[in-house]
Amino acid sequence: MSKHINVNDLSQFDPAPFLRDEQVIASYLTEILQGGDASLLASALGDIARARGMTKVAEAAGISREALYKALRSNSAPRFETISRVCKALGIRLVACPIVPSMDASLPD
Secondary structure (H helix, E strand, C coil), X not given: CCCCCCHHHCCCCCCHHHCCCHHHHHHHHHHHHHHCCHHHHHHHHHHHHHHHCHHHHHHHHCCCHHHHHHHCCCCCCCXXXXXXXXXXXXXXXXXXXXXXXXXXXXXXX
């Protein structure tokens, strides 16, 4: 006899407790960035900020704790300046990488 699981009965996963190691955080953000979803990026930065301590991150970013929670909720679209300040406070740098090996051949001289 198999037991059916109702998805609504499952608790929501919280990644914050697992985001303690710098390499784990970098891998997590890299995966999030590949999706290209700004609200998901905001939510992921919120996960990392909660792991580090929201009050501490808010102070380091020069943002009120309440504004930080609001900016990093899952359905938000924070300004780039806010993302940049939060990343700096978290000790994170977002980096651009080419999608294709080289675009030099397609660029005019």
